[in-house]
Amino acid sequence: MKISEEQVWNTCGYVRLSREDGDKEESNSVTGQKDLIRDYMARHPELRACGMKVDDGFTGSNFDRPAFQELMAEVKAGKINCIVVKDLSRFGRDHLGVGEYLEQLFPFLGVRFIAINDHYDSLHSNAESDELVIPFKNLINEAYCRDTSIKTRSQLEIKRQRGDFIGSFAVFGYRKDPENRHRLLADDYAAGVVRDVFRWKLEGVSAGDIAARLTASGIPTPMDYKRSQGLRYSTSFRLKEESVWDAGMVLRILKNPVYIGVLEQGRVTTPSYRVKRLVVKPRAEWAVVEHCHEAIIDRYDFETVQKVLALDTRTSVSGRAVELFSGLVFCGECGGAMIRKTVSSGKKKYVYYVCAAHKNEKTCFAHSLRVEALDEIVLEALKKHIQDVIDLSNLLELTDTAQLQQAGVRKLRDRLEKKQAEADRWQTLLRSLYESLQDGVIDRDEYQDLRKTYSRRRAGAEEQAGAIQEEMSREMGNLSEGRGWMGQFRKHRNIDALDRTMIVSLMERVLIFRDRRVEIVYRWQDEFSWQMDLLRQARETLPGREAV
Template identity: 20%
Template sequence: MDACIYARKSTNKLAQKETIDNQIRICRYESPRYKLRIVDVKKDTGTGTDDLNRPEVKELIHDAIAGKYKCIIMKGISRFFRDVEKGLHLIKLLDRHGIRIVTIEENFDSKHDRTVNGKLDTSKITMYLMFAEMESKKTSERVKLQQLEKAARGEWNQAQSVPFGMKYNPDTKKIERKFPENHTVQLIFDLYDIHGYSLRRLEHYLEGDNPENKIYMGPSGADWNQHTIKYILTNEAYVGDVVYNKRSKKERYYVTPELFGKTQDDVWIGYVKNDPSQVVVCRDAHEATVSREQFGRVADILASKASRKGIRNNVGLLATIAKCAECGAGMTFKRGNKNAQGWIKTKDNYYCMDYIRYGKRACGSHHVGAAELESMVINDLKELRTNKEMLDQIFTELRSSIPNKHDALAKERARIEKAISQISIKTNKLLEKNLSGDISDEQFKMMNENYRSELDGHVQRLNEIKSFLNMENNEAEKEAIFRNRIDQIASIDNMAKEQIRLLLLQLIDRIEIDKSLNVRIFYKFSNSSTVRE
């Protein structure tokens, strides 16, 4: 019988290359025992928990179904998949097309491992797949834990991938400044922060559009672009911090795979943001390139530019902040008109955006004078700054509301953790029943999916609770930041328009204006904004 050897490596390390060569030698040596003639070899570079997106697996299945060989032989089932559901799905798919599967380590042969009625007996291979999955998860968790511990100590996890202008020190396992590239990083921060360069202007400057016509070498020798520059400006490594586990690898099935040239078996794999409670931060792990003060100013400028939507093009101070209390739409700023003599015909106003778009059928205009609204907001901030007793009372009330919620969430967290533990016990018992033959593979799959769905719901809620409890610990820091920012109101009359808008964005969550022109200001006192009327 013509056969194809399948061998897999999960990394590009030399040891993995030796492993894959060893797999092929073993399969060639054992093939005569199964009366096989090796006609092809497939080497897979994907990880064991990946899906059918792996090109090598797609090619393996396509060639087998096309009749190029009638058997697939591999050293062990862990080489094929380390996921029970996916592994079984693939084995059954191949079996339906008459493709024989042989695994040497488990002595599994789909030609002989059949039930009395001739169906594929998956009990043994299910057990081995489960062991492979458990071992893979344990290894992954062990590696992840080691990486988290390294990050917590301020060590760098990826020696081959360090930020531009930094280098990896194998002795300390930390990163340190690398010159002259690090001077370029400092220059980028100074030009953006001190000299007011935009990302586009910075790109041109680094590419040679500067007084010295000097071209600065980019990361890995590549040309500069705005994405790379912004990545540098937002990278905490330059203030001496190691921040790890921001994102995790996730997968999900395509809802409409045909739109992306995919099939029902294909799975999207990408990285998504983790809950803040899962992120590891080690402050002052290595020498900083820029000060925290400068890094903070740059972050504020980036946030301001993302929110302001063209402040220089006649956009009001409260654009994106002022909201219509009736329909929830934003209040758009409209510049007034003057006659030929310079006399004001109509003044600057904020209008409900839905009214501007759709007219009275959507909402009323309830326009409000821009100068009056902006003046009222600034005066309220000035009063809040000078009235220390009022500000102290607000924060006292906020702090007093936290313990009750904290206790309730702590109890809920304990209940959820207990429920997760019970699901784990039930899942282990379910596996034992399946392996002993008390329940079929179909029953196992159905019940296991129910447990998994229940577990996902508990884990999601647990992460939400952890996130809140983590944010709660930062309340004192947030209060100090707000008090420091509101003190800047003292010099607001001497600020440029962009500086005023940035400060308002930092202090105010939103401003609601109803049809009677009543104004409610929601300040960013804490996690949930607080209202003043």
């Protein structure tokens, strides 16, 4: 289409601002751009003002912007045939995209394009200079966008690594500190709801039933609660106009380590500054920082809930809670799960735990144990173990901590020396490999294979030595910090009946053998055995003390 200089142009101004591109609000503010464009149009009477399109907060690295799309729709409809912008960077920072519009699409549609500060007007363009200058400016604009994106990503990563919260909205249960928006403070009301959710889960209530309880109690969902606080919050999880709790919301709360003071950030990213598609990063690349803010859930309770969520927790007949031992009872003979089986005898019903492998495949022994008998055995065993833990705790309090540390450190030092000797041995073998190659003892393929093997084993030994050194450092610290688990048993010192919370908090699994013997694997069982050995070694070295 031929463009005439005498015609009147239906002109639309276009304004864009994005801090993501590094735009300076002082010089590129929406108001400033509008004033500049209106002043220019007032000095050029052939430009008939037909509106102003504004994209505030949209990047220039692509053209997926609502106001820009509206502008192009009016251009294609023939309503607009002239576009005015402050400069080329306001139009876009993708040099290929901008070039396609300026060199192909706009000339084809007969659209006049004006970039005021770049002194570019397609009606009066100089073909020779514009072919060099305009693409060069577009390249600079794109490079600026790319560099700004890199700097922004780096700054955000630094904030994540030092434990700054960089989300737009605080997680349900917290609020942003008014004096430091990168720090979370507990929200009393929401934190109470979160504590209820965890408590109910420990009691064996399913996520769906927890959601039903919250809805029935009139507790607002996380989205509705944020909105009630005056926040402009939206979420992709909302499917209905009326927001109600569901199992997914409950599970997201139960699995979020933010409630024990841990921030997990940087879980998703974009391939580049031009591609905004979200990509999930490997867990090893997440920014995970502990002790960032006040914990509103006890760490032991959180870990217990994670264990419960991983169990096969079938609901009971009532539908309100799982069975007492659900997901925890296993066959001591084959290691498979033990399942509940109900047997009717007259008007009475008896419930047994039977080996699933025998019941389904006949690959194990036919043995069973009544639920009532299991309850009695576990209750008595748990009482005894709780008392053993309390006795151990009391003995540790009476024993010289320095002696305990020395005994533990000696044991670790011996392990460290062995690992260091092992790493030195692999290093010596690595050094001798080249000589063997030169002497013709091995060929090059053998050399490469052995070199990889020795290097891998040396690295493994060095890594294990490093782990032992870290353990030694912790051991040289306050030994009492490693006894926190004992308090979990002490809380149940006067039990007279079992409940679901107690079982999942203190036990890993229950094994039933064909001779009706029951073995319980307790949580922190390794720590219990280690502390007992450490105490025995320490007390044997103390004069005038009998060994425990």
